[in-house]
Amino acid sequence: MKYDREEAYLREKLTDGLHPADVDLWPAVAEHLPDARPARHWRRLCICLAAPLLIAAGVLAGTAEFTNLRENPRPSFAPEANTGYAITYERQYFTLDGDLMAGLVANHNGETAADGTKPASGSMSGSLHPSEKDMRNVYAKAARGYGSWDEMTAATGLPLVQNAVLDAGETDDGSAIALFTDDLPQIPVGTDGRVFMVLPEEYPAGFIPIGRGETPEKLYLRVSKKLGDYRxxxxxxxxxxxxxxxxxxxxxxxxxxxxxxxxxxYPMANGNTALIPHCTSNPTSMPWTQSVAYFAQDGILYKAICRPTGNWFNASQEDIWAELKVILDGFA
Structure with missing residues (x-):
């Protein structure tokens, strides 16, 4: 097989009636196709974005691009991927505040930082988390929690986007990050007193560093807020x-x-463009898969999710998207 063109031909024949079936056969076939050819130069296509636009294959949008990996399997920039979708952007690398980096290294080595911060493991609740692969490579004991996104921006020195709409929201009951240190209080559970519950320190904003080297390679930074009936x-x-x-x-x-x-x-008010994937195969029973938006700014990739505070089905998908776009327009 000569990779992309023949792979696309095979997919067309499987889905155009040659072997009709009630179940889509393509995912199972795609997982067992041979490896793709070596990556080659990726040529971008620019399009006009005067209004919101739905495109199934790929779209260059400001600083980020969406690629449907089922319809465009094994592209040169992701040669092993043939399901889901890809977000491509221009990544930049940053240097953290020197004191903060020294503190992260000290915590990672089991020591208290110069500012008194103790080594702590981090756990993120809610819907957004580091990838499974990255969670296997956590820069251990160096997570941080902050009172707000703005406070975290100042502490890290990173050019994080700001959002007045989010700033005005209530602190979420489900914290953005929980920190576990070795000296947290333990509460006996049950009559025998042998089972203990550790009470973490919870913060509305924070980050988990990733990396197995002497210093972390990247940070997952997160904030969680309540805005009316939405989280x-x-x-x-x-x-x-x-x-x-x-x-x-x-x-x-x-x-x-x-x-x-x-x-x-979606054209954001600040001139950037957000990418909102719409699920076309199961749009009503899995709203959590399509209530997210992606955008890149200053070399950093962002993902936002908006959901009802109660059951996912307490609001229509159209209402969720409308609220999500209010949030997107709040970014400076």
């Missing part, structure tokens, strides 16, 4: 170091092989 989470992935800017790709929903996607390009 909003924002996560940023910032890469650290002195490498030059590069084109990078993040892949999402790759394990949901049976889902199909279109992407809405």
């Amino acid at each position: 909003v989470e924002l996560m940023a992935v910032a890469y650290l170091g002195d490498s030059p800017q590069e084109t990078a790709t993040a892949i999402f929903e790759e394990k949901s092989a049976g889902l199909t996607w279109e992407c809405e390009s």
